[in-house]
Amino acid sequence: MEQKKSVLVEVQIGKILASVFLIAIGIPLMIGVLLGIPLTSVLSFIGSIAVFQALAAPVGVILDFDPWVVLSIMTVFAFGICLAIWESLQTFALTSDRVSRWIARIEKNMQEHQSLHRYGPVSCILIAWIPGIGLYGTPAIAWILRWDRIPSVIFTVTGFFLASLLIIIIAEGASIIIG
Secondary structure (H helix, E strand, C coil): CHHHHHHHHHHHHHHHHHHHHHHHHHHHHHHHHHCCCCHHHHHHHHHHHHHHHHHHHHHHHHCCCCHHHHHHHHHHHHHHHHHHHHHHHHHHHHHCHHHHHHHHHHHHHHCCCHHHHHHHHHHHHHHCCCCCCHHHHHHHHHHHCCCCHHHHHHHHHHHHHHHHHHHHHHHHHHHHHHC
8 A cells, every 4th residue: 555655656746846847847948948038037037937926927028028928938837837736735635644534525515516616617717816825826725625627727827827917918008108
């Protein structure tokens, strides 16, 4: 049994690392290379996204990235991070009896609220906008409430994209007014 858990943890860690390094960081770096953007600029922008989430959009504008490049990098980063968070939480459920029992109780309670279970992932669009929850908390909420992974991630990333787009529009508008 311990051998099986160990292999399971290794697979989960592989999924988490792939989500972070191949998707959240790797694809934005490839976008930068393809567009001739210095890697240091892309890496600093990725770091800004990790810290400031949707509020990092003006950093991309300051780095002189095209707004669509900013949105592309931010969206891909969000997708990779959402998958990594989801897989991290799944690892806890698969390896911890306590977490597994807690999730089973939540799942049992969710059976009484089928419409919330069915349409809940759509609310990730709005949850992703809440300060303090945003990109990192939304996948956790969706996972705890046992919403489907793919729709939850897609709607979370959609909410993050829309928030980032709004911030870019505000930043571009401010730069037009000021400059």
